[in-house]
Amino acid sequence: MSVTTQSGSEIESKMTKTTKAPHATAESMATKQRDISVSEFFAKNRHLLGFDNPRKALLTTVKEAVDNSLDACEEAGILPDITVVIEDLQPDRAAAAKSSRYRVTVVDNGPGIVRKQVENVFGRLLFGSKFHRLKMSRGQQGIGISAAGMYGLITTGKPMMIQTRPHAHKQAHHIELAMNTKTNRAEVTVDEETDDFPLQRLRNLTTGTRELATSNEFLSHTQYPTGTSVSIEMEGRYQKGRGSVDEFLELTAIANPHARITLVPPTRESAAEEDDVPLLTKKAKKKDDEEAPKADPNSLPDPNLTKEAPAGPTTTTEVGGVIIFPRGVAELPPETKEIQPHPKGIELGTLLQMLKDFQEASGDSTLYKFLQEQFCRVSPDTASDFCKAIGATSRTKVSDIEPQQAEKLYKEFQEAKLAPPPTDCLAPIGVRQLLAGLLKGVRAEFYAASSREAAVYRGRPFQIEAAIAFGGQLRADDQARVIRFANRVPLLFQQSACSSFKSVTETNWRNYDLQHPRASLPVGPLVIMIHMASVWVPFTSESKEAIADYDEIRKEMKLALMECGRKLGTYLRKRAKMKREGERRDVFQKYIGEIAKAVSAINSVDTKKLYEALLDQARKKTAIADLQLDEDGKAVKEEDPADQEGVIVVASESTMPVPVDSDAPPVGKLSKAEAAALKVAAMAKDDEPTLLDVKPAKRQAAEKTRATKNTATKGGDKPAAKQASAKQTTAKAPPSRSSPAKTATEKPKMRLVNGKLVPVQDGPKLF
Amino acid sequence: MAKKAPAQTPSANNSKHARERDKKTMGKIVGLADDVAKRALGGKEPTIDIPTRTKSNTIWNSKRGILQMGDAVATRELFNLNQAKQFMQTCLHANSIRELIDVEKTLSLRGMFYKGLHTVAGTNGEKTFADQDESDGILEDLEVSMSSLREELHIFAKKRGTMAGNITIVDTGDEIDCRRMGSGGYAIPSICEPDVIQFKKCEAKFVLHVEKDTVWGRFNEDRFWQKHNCILTEGSGQPTRGVRRLLRRLNEELGLPIYCLLDCDPWGHYIYSVIKQGSISLAFESERLAIPDAKFIGIRSKDYKACNLSDDVQIDLTDTDRKRAGEIAAYPWFEKHKGWQKEIAGMLENGFKMEVESLTSKAISYVTEEYVPQRLKDKDWLD
Incomplete structure (x- = not known):
C-alpha cells in the first residue's frame, strides 16, 4: 500500500523501509516525500553514467571532456587541438594498489565559455544546449562533464578547476566549482582572472612535455589563443588496453582526422587486474618509439593551424612518453543544420x-x-x-x-504520406576521412570505406558509414575487431548489445573469402569500423555505450558492410591471383639457372645468354597469363581493386614475389602496384581538393614516371619498362626520407589514397 | 658352340666398341642440349620429347611375339608448372651422363641420384631431387627419349640373379668357368652386353631359369646342371634387365631353349610373361630382352593332383590375386592361348597358389630328380 502511493523512487522506498514506526500514516509519509535532485539521484546511481569502477570513471571523465571540446571547436569553426593530461597524484603508492588519485586535465582551443555560464555548464546536471534540439553533436543530454566533476568531488572532495579564455587578448577566468548535489547547483570556491592559460605548470610536467613545449608543440599560446581547460581530481585507475583512455583517444583520432590530440599519460600504470588486450597499434607504436629520437620534425604538425600540410601521411608519434595523434585532414566537417522534428x-x-x-x-x-x-x-x-x-x-x-x-x-x-526528414543535418565522416583515419591508426594492407545515403528511423534521419582494414600487421588468427562510433564518438563497452555488432555477425563474410563462424565475428586480420551519424543516436543507456537495435539502422549497417566486403573480396581474389602468378613465375625462374648451367656444360653455349633468353621467356609467359586473367574476368579496370572507389591498397612485402636473382629482378608486383597508383593518380582531376597535399615536385615526378611507362609500353618492351619503373620507384625511395622530394628523381615511394598520391615516408614496411 | 667366339683380344674389341657407342650417345645428349638452347635463344619454348611409357602406348606385336612401345610422345615443357622441375632434372641428368662418358666411368642408379642432388640455386633449401624414385624415373625418360640403353648411358642397376652350368664366359676380360662356381654361383651383372660378356665355351643344351635363389640352391646342390648338361639361372623374383638380357643372348646367340620354373600364382605367371614378351614400362627394351620362345614348365595348377601333394601346401588366393589373374588372362598373348586360359582357370578353380618349394613336401630332391626331368622328358610345358 505504501509503495503504491509513492513516486516510484527507490531512494524513498528504502527510506520508508528503514523506518521503525509500525504503521505509517499517509501524513507521516507525506513528511518524507520530497523532490529528489537529479544530481542526487545520479550520485547514487553513478553506474548509469559510466562511473561503475575507477578505471571506467577515468575514461568517462576524459571522454566527456573531449566530446565537449570537439563539439565546441567544431561549432565555432576551429580545427580542434586537444591536450589530455593525466597526472598521478600518488606516484609512491603500493605496487599492488588497484586505484590511485589522478588529476585529469583536458585543454582545448575552442571558443571558451563566457563567465556567467561556467557554473551552469560544469556545475549542473541536465543543463546543456544539445538536449532540446535535433542536431548532430557528440553530447546529447548535458550530463557528462558535470557528472565527472561530481564524481571527482565525491571521491576526493576536491572541486573542479576551470580555466577558460573566451577572448584571445583578454585575461582567462579561473574558477573552482564544487557541486551541491542537493540543489543541483554549483558552488564557486575560487573565482579570479589569470594570464596563466594554458597552464604553465603542465608544460613543465615531464621531460617529454618540456621538450615539446620548447619547440612550441605543446600547449603553446599560439595554438591555444582561446579555449577551455578543465581539471578534475578523482579516484581512478590508469591501465592500457581495451577500454582504456589510450584506446579511446586513438579511436577518437580515427573518427576525427581533423583533430590533433595530445595525451600525457601518467608515469605508471595501475596494477593489472586482467590480461591486457593489445591495442591496434601497440606493435607499431613500439617501433615509433625506437625511431623517436631521429623522428623527422616535418612529420609533426605545423604549429600554424590553418596552413597545416604535413608532408607524409600522419601517423601517431610519441615523444618522451607524450603521445600525439596528429591531424590527418585540415578541413572541418561540414556545419550541420538543426532540424525540426518530423x-x-x-x-x-x-x-x-x-x-x-x-x-x-x-x-x-x-x-x-x-x-x-x-x-x-x-x-x-x-x-x-x-x-x-x-x-x-x-x-x-x-x-x-x-x-x-x-x-x-x-x-x-x-x-500520412510524408517526405522523409531532410538529411543536410548530418555530417558523415566521409569516405576520404574514414580512410585517412584508419590509415593513421591501423597498420593494414587493404583499406576500404563506404558511406550510405541517409535513412530514417522513427522520423529521425541517420547515416551509416563503414570501413574495413585488412592484412598488414593485423593478427590473422584473431576474431575481427569491431570499432564503433556514434557521431564520431568511439563506443568502447557493451559491444555485443550494439546494433553494429549484430550487423557484423549477420553479414555473410564468407562471401568475401573470409572465415566466419556462425553467429559470431569473422576471423582474420580485419578491423571493421562502423559509424552512425544522427541528430539523435538511440543509445541503450545513459552511459552511451551501445546503439539500440532498430531494424532500419541494422539494415543500413549491413548494406554498408557488404559494400566494403565486396571491395575486400575483389581485392582478396585479385591478390590470390597475383600470388598464383607470382608463384608460377617463381617456379620457372627457380629452375632456369640450373637448366642454363647444365645445358651449357653439355654443349658449351653461353650460360648467361641462355639464362637471359629463358628468363625473358618466363617473364613473357607470366605476363601473358596476367593478361589472360584480366580478360577472363570483367573489365580490367573493375578487376583491379586499387581502381575501386574508396579503396586504398598498401602493397606489402609478403604479397610480392621475392626475386630469385638479385641481378635480374622479376616484374614484381611492386611495380604493378606503383603503376596502378600512378595510373589512378593521373586520372584524378586537378581541381579536386587533395586529401593530403602532394608537393608539386612529387606530382611532376609521378607524371614523369607515368610518361616513361606509357612510351615504353608502346615500344613493345613491356617487361623491361615495368622493371625499370619498379627500379625507379623502389630504389629511389630511401633518400627521400631525409630530404623529401627535392628533385624529380628523388621521388619518394607513393601510396594511393582515394585516387591521390601520397608519399610514404617509411615505405610499405610500416604497414 | 659359341657362335660369336671373339677372334681378337676381348678388351681391344671392347674399348673400340665402347668408344663408338659412347660417341653415339654423346651425340644424342648434345643434340638434346642443342635443341633446348636453340629453341630458347630463338625465342621458342624449350621442350623435350619423351615417348610415353604407359599401357596405352604399348603395342602387342603378335607376329614377333613381343611387346613394343608405340609412337605416342609426351612433350615435356619448361613453362608448365607441373613439368618445370622435371625439365630441370632431365637437363641435370643429361649433363651427369655427359660427364660419365667423358671420364669413362659408370654409376649406379643411386649414384646418379646423388650425382644430381643439390640445392636449387637461389631457393631456400629446395633439393633438385626429392628421392631416388624421382631420379630413376628421369633416367628412364632419358633412355627412351634418346633411344639409348641404360648401359649406353653408363648407368648400371643393382646386380641380382645367379648362374651356374656348363658354360665358360668372359666378363670384362676375366674368364669365368661357370662349372666351378661353388655353392654361390656366378652373380649376373646388370650389364650383359656383348662388350662386357662374351660366351667362350658352352656344352649346355638348355637353360633352366628358376624364380628364387632358394630353389636355385636346391638344383645347384643336386648338381642338376651337371647331370642334365644345362645352365641354371635364377632372377630373385622378377628378373632384372641384366638377367633377361643374358637369357636372351643365350637363347639367341647359342640357340639354347629357356625353361622357366616358377610358382603357380599370378606373380609367377607375370614373371613368365615379362621374360617372354617384355614389360610395359620397358617396352622400348623388348627388342633385345624378350624371349618369345621361352617355356613355362611349372608349377602347374594340375600338379596338385598330378603329384598328389598334401593339403598343407595350399596358399589361399586373395582378392588381389584373383583380380590380377583376370588381368593376366586378358593379356593379348594369353587371351588366345588355350593352354594358358586353361592354366589360369585351373588355378582359380583350385582356389589356392602353390610355390615351387611345395614339391619339397614329397621329398627333398623331388623337384630336381623327378619333377623337372619328367616334364622335360614328356615335353610337358606351356609356351
Missing part, C-alpha cells in the same frame, strides 16, 4: 507538450501555423489536410484543440 518521429505526449509550449510562445497562434513552424516536411497543403482531418480549419487556434483532436492528429501523422 511528424512521424514524435510521441503523443511530446505532441501535447509541443502544443502547450507553442500556445505560450506564440500567443495562441493557429494550428496551421503550429504545423508549419514546428515540424519539418509539412507543406502548406499537408498542413491544411491535417487541420481538415481532425475537424478543424486552418484558422483554428491551438488553444481550441481538444485532447481527442490532438490524439487524432497524432494518428493522422502516422498514416
Whole structure:
C-alpha cells in the first residue's frame, strides 16, 4: 500500500523501509516525500553514467571532456587541438594498489565559455544546449562533464578547476566549482582572472612535455589563443588496453582526422587486474618509439593551424612518453543544420507538450501555423489536410484543440504520406576521412570505406558509414575487431548489445573469402569500423555505450558492410591471383639457372645468354597469363581493386614475389602496384581538393614516371619498362626520407589514397 | 658352340666398341642440349620429347611375339608448372651422363641420384631431387627419349640373379668357368652386353631359369646342371634387365631353349610373361630382352593332383590375386592361348597358389630328380 502511493523512487522506498514506526500514516509519509535532485539521484546511481569502477570513471571523465571540446571547436569553426593530461597524484603508492588519485586535465582551443555560464555548464546536471534540439553533436543530454566533476568531488572532495579564455587578448577566468548535489547547483570556491592559460605548470610536467613545449608543440599560446581547460581530481585507475583512455583517444583520432590530440599519460600504470588486450597499434607504436629520437620534425604538425600540410601521411608519434595523434585532414566537417522534428518521429505526449509550449510562445497562434513552424516536411497543403482531418480549419487556434483532436492528429501523422526528414543535418565522416583515419591508426594492407545515403528511423534521419582494414600487421588468427562510433564518438563497452555488432555477425563474410563462424565475428586480420551519424543516436543507456537495435539502422549497417566486403573480396581474389602468378613465375625462374648451367656444360653455349633468353621467356609467359586473367574476368579496370572507389591498397612485402636473382629482378608486383597508383593518380582531376597535399615536385615526378611507362609500353618492351619503373620507384625511395622530394628523381615511394598520391615516408614496411 | 667366339683380344674389341657407342650417345645428349638452347635463344619454348611409357602406348606385336612401345610422345615443357622441375632434372641428368662418358666411368642408379642432388640455386633449401624414385624415373625418360640403353648411358642397376652350368664366359676380360662356381654361383651383372660378356665355351643344351635363389640352391646342390648338361639361372623374383638380357643372348646367340620354373600364382605367371614378351614400362627394351620362345614348365595348377601333394601346401588366393589373374588372362598373348586360359582357370578353380618349394613336401630332391626331368622328358610345358 505504501509503495503504491509513492513516486516510484527507490531512494524513498528504502527510506520508508528503514523506518521503525509500525504503521505509517499517509501524513507521516507525506513528511518524507520530497523532490529528489537529479544530481542526487545520479550520485547514487553513478553506474548509469559510466562511473561503475575507477578505471571506467577515468575514461568517462576524459571522454566527456573531449566530446565537449570537439563539439565546441567544431561549432565555432576551429580545427580542434586537444591536450589530455593525466597526472598521478600518488606516484609512491603500493605496487599492488588497484586505484590511485589522478588529476585529469583536458585543454582545448575552442571558443571558451563566457563567465556567467561556467557554473551552469560544469556545475549542473541536465543543463546543456544539445538536449532540446535535433542536431548532430557528440553530447546529447548535458550530463557528462558535470557528472565527472561530481564524481571527482565525491571521491576526493576536491572541486573542479576551470580555466577558460573566451577572448584571445583578454585575461582567462579561473574558477573552482564544487557541486551541491542537493540543489543541483554549483558552488564557486575560487573565482579570479589569470594570464596563466594554458597552464604553465603542465608544460613543465615531464621531460617529454618540456621538450615539446620548447619547440612550441605543446600547449603553446599560439595554438591555444582561446579555449577551455578543465581539471578534475578523482579516484581512478590508469591501465592500457581495451577500454582504456589510450584506446579511446586513438579511436577518437580515427573518427576525427581533423583533430590533433595530445595525451600525457601518467608515469605508471595501475596494477593489472586482467590480461591486457593489445591495442591496434601497440606493435607499431613500439617501433615509433625506437625511431623517436631521429623522428623527422616535418612529420609533426605545423604549429600554424590553418596552413597545416604535413608532408607524409600522419601517423601517431610519441615523444618522451607524450603521445600525439596528429591531424590527418585540415578541413572541418561540414556545419550541420538543426532540424525540426518530423511528424512521424514524435510521441503523443511530446505532441501535447509541443502544443502547450507553442500556445505560450506564440500567443495562441493557429494550428496551421503550429504545423508549419514546428515540424519539418509539412507543406502548406499537408498542413491544411491535417487541420481538415481532425475537424478543424486552418484558422483554428491551438488553444481550441481538444485532447481527442490532438490524439487524432497524432494518428493522422502516422498514416500520412510524408517526405522523409531532410538529411543536410548530418555530417558523415566521409569516405576520404574514414580512410585517412584508419590509415593513421591501423597498420593494414587493404583499406576500404563506404558511406550510405541517409535513412530514417522513427522520423529521425541517420547515416551509416563503414570501413574495413585488412592484412598488414593485423593478427590473422584473431576474431575481427569491431570499432564503433556514434557521431564520431568511439563506443568502447557493451559491444555485443550494439546494433553494429549484430550487423557484423549477420553479414555473410564468407562471401568475401573470409572465415566466419556462425553467429559470431569473422576471423582474420580485419578491423571493421562502423559509424552512425544522427541528430539523435538511440543509445541503450545513459552511459552511451551501445546503439539500440532498430531494424532500419541494422539494415543500413549491413548494406554498408557488404559494400566494403565486396571491395575486400575483389581485392582478396585479385591478390590470390597475383600470388598464383607470382608463384608460377617463381617456379620457372627457380629452375632456369640450373637448366642454363647444365645445358651449357653439355654443349658449351653461353650460360648467361641462355639464362637471359629463358628468363625473358618466363617473364613473357607470366605476363601473358596476367593478361589472360584480366580478360577472363570483367573489365580490367573493375578487376583491379586499387581502381575501386574508396579503396586504398598498401602493397606489402609478403604479397610480392621475392626475386630469385638479385641481378635480374622479376616484374614484381611492386611495380604493378606503383603503376596502378600512378595510373589512378593521373586520372584524378586537378581541381579536386587533395586529401593530403602532394608537393608539386612529387606530382611532376609521378607524371614523369607515368610518361616513361606509357612510351615504353608502346615500344613493345613491356617487361623491361615495368622493371625499370619498379627500379625507379623502389630504389629511389630511401633518400627521400631525409630530404623529401627535392628533385624529380628523388621521388619518394607513393601510396594511393582515394585516387591521390601520397608519399610514404617509411615505405610499405610500416604497414 | 659359341657362335660369336671373339677372334681378337676381348678388351681391344671392347674399348673400340665402347668408344663408338659412347660417341653415339654423346651425340644424342648434345643434340638434346642443342635443341633446348636453340629453341630458347630463338625465342621458342624449350621442350623435350619423351615417348610415353604407359599401357596405352604399348603395342602387342603378335607376329614377333613381343611387346613394343608405340609412337605416342609426351612433350615435356619448361613453362608448365607441373613439368618445370622435371625439365630441370632431365637437363641435370643429361649433363651427369655427359660427364660419365667423358671420364669413362659408370654409376649406379643411386649414384646418379646423388650425382644430381643439390640445392636449387637461389631457393631456400629446395633439393633438385626429392628421392631416388624421382631420379630413376628421369633416367628412364632419358633412355627412351634418346633411344639409348641404360648401359649406353653408363648407368648400371643393382646386380641380382645367379648362374651356374656348363658354360665358360668372359666378363670384362676375366674368364669365368661357370662349372666351378661353388655353392654361390656366378652373380649376373646388370650389364650383359656383348662388350662386357662374351660366351667362350658352352656344352649346355638348355637353360633352366628358376624364380628364387632358394630353389636355385636346391638344383645347384643336386648338381642338376651337371647331370642334365644345362645352365641354371635364377632372377630373385622378377628378373632384372641384366638377367633377361643374358637369357636372351643365350637363347639367341647359342640357340639354347629357356625353361622357366616358377610358382603357380599370378606373380609367377607375370614373371613368365615379362621374360617372354617384355614389360610395359620397358617396352622400348623388348627388342633385345624378350624371349618369345621361352617355356613355362611349372608349377602347374594340375600338379596338385598330378603329384598328389598334401593339403598343407595350399596358399589361399586373395582378392588381389584373383583380380590380377583376370588381368593376366586378358593379356593379348594369353587371351588366345588355350593352354594358358586353361592354366589360369585351373588355378582359380583350385582356389589356392602353390610355390615351387611345395614339391619339397614329397621329398627333398623331388623337384630336381623327378619333377623337372619328367616334364622335360614328356615335353610337358606351356609356351
